[in-house]
Amino acid sequence: MRAITVKVGLASCGIAAGADAVYRRLESYLIESSKMVQLKRTGCIGMCFEEPIVEFDGGDLGRVTLGKVEPKQIIHLLEEYLSDRMPKTNLILADQHDAKHNPLMASQMRIVLKNCGVIDPQSIEEYEETGGYQALKQALSMRPYAVIDLVKASGLRGRGGAGFPTGLKWDFAFEQPGPKKYVICNADEGDPGAFMDRSLLEGDPHRIIEGMLIGAYAMGADEGYIYCRAEYPLAIKHLRIAIQAAIEKNYLGPNIMGTDFSFTLHIKEGAGAFVCGEETALMHSIEGLRGMPTLRPPYPAESGLWGKPTNINNVETWANVPWIILNGPQAFRAIGTQQSPGTKVFALAGKVVGSGLIEVPMGISIRDIIYKVGGGIKDGKKFKAIQLGGPSGGCIPEELLDTTVDYDSINATGAIMGSGGMVVMDEDTCMVDVAKYFLHFTQNESCGKCTFCRIGTRRMLEILDRISQGKGETEDIQRLQELAQNINQGSLCGLGQSAPNPVITTLRYFRDEYEAHIVEKKCPTQVCVDLLTYTIDKDKCMGCHVCALRCPVKCISGKRKQPHVIDPAMCIKCDSCYKSCRFDAVVKA
Amino acid sequence: MLENTDKLDALIQKYQGQEGILIPLLQEAQELYGHINKELMLYLSAKTEIPAAEIFGVATFYSMFKLKAQGRHVIKICKGTACHVSDVDSIKFALIEQLKLRPGEDTTSDMRFTLVEVACLGCCSLAPVIMIDDKTYGKLAPEDIVGILANYS
Ligand SMILES: Cc1cc2nc3c(=O)[nH]c(=O)nc-3n(C[C@H](O)[C@H](O)[C@H](O)COP(=O)(O)O)c2cc1C
Numbered sequence: 001m002r003a004i005t006v007k008v009g010l011a012s013c014g015i016a017a018g019a020d021a022v023y024r025r026l027e028s029y030l031i032e033s034s035k036m037v038q039l040k041r042t043g044c045i046g047m048c049f050e051e052p053i054v055e056f057d058g059g060d061l062g063r064v065t066l067g068k069v070e071p072k073q074i075i076h077l078l079e080e081y082l083s084d085r086m087p088k089t090n091l092i093l094a095d096q097h098d099a100k101h102n103p104l105m106a107s108q109m110r111i112v113l114k115n116c117g118v119i120d121p122q123s124i125e126e127y128e129e130t131g132g133y134q135a136l137k138q139a140l141s142m143r144p145y146a147v148i149d150l151v152k153a154s155g156l157r158g159r160g161g162a163g164f165p166t167g168l169k170w171d172f173a174f175e176q177p178g179p180k181k182y183v184i185c186n187a188d189e190g191d192p193g194a195f196m197d198r199s200l201l202e203g204d205p206h207r208i209i210e211g212m213l214i215g216a217y218a219m220g221a222d223e224g225y226i227y228c229r230a231e232y233p234l235a236i237k238h239l240r241i242a243i244q245a246a247i248e249k250n251y252l253g254p255n256i257m258g259t260d261f262s263f264t265l266h267i268k269e270g271a272g273a274f275v276c277g278e279e280t281a282l283m284h285s286i287e288g289l290r291g292m293p294t295l296r297p298p299y300p301a302e303s304g305l306w307g308k309p310t311n312i313n314n315v316e317t318w319a320n321v322p323w324i325i326l327n328g329p330q331a332f333r334a335i336g337t338q339q340s341p342g343t344k345v346f347a348l349a350g351k352v353v354g355s356g357l358i359e360v361p362m363g364i365s366i367r368d369i370i371y372k373v374g375g376g377i378k379d380g381k382k383f384k385a386i387q388l389g390g391p392s393g394g395c396i397p398e399e400l401l402d403t404t405v406d407y408d409s410i411n412a413t414g415a416i417m418g419s420g421g422m423v424v425m426d427e428d429t430c431m432v433d434v435a436k437y438f439l440h441f442t443q444n445e446s447c448g449k450c451t452f453c454r455i456g457t458r459r460m461l462e463i464l465d466r467i468s469q470g471k472g473e474t475e476d477i478q479r480l481q482e483l484a485q486n487i488n489q490g491s492l493c494g495l496g497q498s499a500p501n502p503v504i505t506t507l508r509y510f511r512d513e514y515e516a517h518i519v520e521k522k523c524p525t526q527v528c529v530d531l532l533t534y535t536i537d538k539d540k541c542m543g544c545h546v547c548a549l550r551c552p553v554k555c556i557s558g559k560r561k562q563p564h565v566i567d568p569a570m571c572i573k574c575d576s577c578y579k580s581c582r583f584d585a586v587v588k589a
Numbered sequence: 590m591l592e593n594t595d596k597l598d599a600l601i602q603k604y605q606g607q608e609g610i611l612i613p614l615l616q617e618a619q620e621l622y623g624h625i626n627k628e629l630m631l632y633l634s635a636k637t638e639i640p641a642a643e644i645f646g647v648a649t650f651y652s653m654f655k656l657k658a659q660g661r662h663v664i665k666i667c668k669g670t671a672c673h674v675s676d677v678d679s680i681k682f683a684l685i686e687q688l689k690l691r692p693g694e695d696t697t698s699d700m701r702f703t704l705v706e707v708a709c710l711g712c713c714s715l716a717p718v719i720m721i722d723d724k725t726y727g728k729l730a731p732e733d734i735v736g737i738l739a740n741y742s
Pocket residue numbers: 157158159160161162163164166186187188189190191274275276277278279280312313314315317318419493494495
């Protein structure tokens with residue numbers, strides 16, 4: 001009999017959905033029943049909307065993936081599987097139903113996430129069994145510059161947002177005089193709505209370490225840092241375990257795999273500042289200082305960490321490297337487009353049915369991502385916009401849904417590829433509110449060094465606040481545009497330069513919503529509470545008094561069994577009356 | 590004056606002579622004392638010879654450092670984009686109401702809870718999300734809050 005395995009997805013989002021309780025239930029059951037079943041933990045399987053996820057394999061039914069599993073169900077489901085009966089509930093995917101025809105899986109292509117949700121991230125042996133550290137071995141048998149040539153030929157571009165060609169960047173660092181050089185992995189992932197890097201670090205930490213080792217060898221660095229947000233404790237834990245295991249196997253440390261190459265790797269925990277994702281700020285933060293960006297040049301390659309030549313890449317960029325070494329640049333270029341080869345990992349979230357971690361070939365259309373991979377809009381609502389690139393990015397409207405995913409096409413819309421956050425918005429989302437939300441974020445996170453970024457974003461936020469309160473003037477749109485241009489030109493780092501993007505793109509594609517707020521003093525989606533008025537329809541009101549009891553400020557009056565009234569002067573628009581009325585008598589407009 | 594400095598002294602000793610120590614030192618000192626007040630900064634400055642102004646600059650720059658005492662349980666409200674469009678504000682208002690916090694206050698008078706907003710907890714498919722200490726609660730509705738808070742004393 002083949003060994004039956006049970007895998008539980010134990011990434012942060014799985015744990016948040018209750019996967020650890022499922023794991024513990026399985027564990028105690030297997031100890032008691034002494035069944036020949038191997039229980040394993042794994043990382044993010046990707047289908048976060050189905051968490052907690054459990055996968056059975058090795059039985060006659062082949063691989064079966066189950067979703068939304070509760071601890072009380074799991075034993076029954078396992079027993080069904082062990083007696084070769086396909087579980088009737090909770091089924092997401094089964095070999096027999098052919099995963100290839102599942103649109104969610106068929107439109108995806110997993111090279112970076114290949115091991116995520118498959119192997120146990122705490123086991124270096126499982127990583128080795130999938131070909132792990134073979135790329136390092138191969139690279140160490142090449143001349144350093146040949147490795148750089150290979151990365152150049154692959155056309156890999158930085159996945160941290162800007163898309164700078166990785167091989168070229170490595171070449172700059174290679175050219176610099178040694179002996180001391182550093183490589184850094186940027187795992188600060190500060191964009192709200194993005195969790196790709198977290199999932200990768202949690203689910204396949206050795207891949208990133210291997211990528212960094214290959215880069216360090218190529219550029220001549222002997223020391224490296226992974227700068228990780230402190231908000232990602234599980235990622236940090238898995239990295240620590242991985243580094244320790246790699247040291248024991250001589251993949252890290254002195255004379256790696258019997259060569260002259262030595263490399264030490266440290267983890268630095270961030271301390272909560274979005275701007276520290278910017279490379280110069282990040283290095284100051286590692287140095288123990290306030291994380292304020294400094295002017296480039298000099299570029300990190302010339303004068304980086306403690307003044308030494310430094311190369312900094314994003315988590316996903318590093319994770320692509322081992323695959324490229326093993327499969328060659330041509331294989332990489334065969335995926336994606338001419339200018340943007342390879343795949344991209346996205347965190348798909350918001351008002352979409354299938355939110356989760358996805359990896360798609362570049363060149364796929366945004367429409368296919370939302371409707372094929374993501375399964376369309378939640379609750380049968382209408383699509384309004386998709387936000388890419390977080391606070392530095394923008395909103396793409398319906399008419400541009402056929403835009404393909406590559407750096408240049410997305411830039412042309414005014415949004416940016418960004419690091420991979422994709423938040424879907426539906427007809428209930430107010431675009432003025434979204435712009436305000438992002439500006440509030442950047443205004444808060446501005447480090448304060450540049451005047452335009454520090455004060456300009458505040459002025460823009462004040463104008464947006466005014467508009468959402470119904471106090472906007474027609475000239476405000478012009479003012480926003482002028483400020484946007486000045487902030488873009490007058491800021492030193494990407495934070496300020498791109499801070500106006502969410503406003504610019506919503507103004508471009510959803511100007512009618514701004515005008516409704518300014519001219520008609522109405523929020524079409526009823527999100528901006530200051531523009532709402534609550535009244536009671538006296539023909540529908542039964543006088544049940546429930547709303548008056550719920551009202552926190554006691555502004556609803558009326559006798560029992562008689563129509564009630566709301567005092568608009570006192571109303572705080574908390575929506576309790578609207579939610580509590582069983583007769584649809586409360587009207588908000 | 591700062592009391593019970595044995596553990597702190599050991600910590601300072603551990604980092605002595607290394608580069609770029611200030612942030613991890615403050616992180617661990619905060620774990621010992623719960624927050625970083627003026628006495629602690631002055632003590633660290635005297636022992637490490639890092640100017641107090643620099644310590645204050647770093648402690649105020651990063652949101653992780655707390656300059657005031659925190660409640661026994663910290664409630665983090667996720668302000669990520671997915672949570673925002675899923676109306677996490679209604680959860681925030683429910684929390685403020687339950688905790689009876691006045692404008693400008695973030696900690697309850699009995700020191701039971703501190704309420705903070707954080708950028709993104711990265712569990713976007715569970716939006717709206719809050720985190721209490723190390724436990725994440727997702728797919729919340731305002732009605733859930735009373736029951737959740739009852740688990741904490
Ligand atoms: C405000 C700001 C925040 C940034 N945050 C991140 C981040 O969280 N992760 C990241 O990889 N790059 C971030 N970047 C981009 C980095 O500065 C840098 O370009 C990137 O790490 C380079 O890696 P790559 O070439 O592999 O993309 C940020 C840039 C700015 C201006």
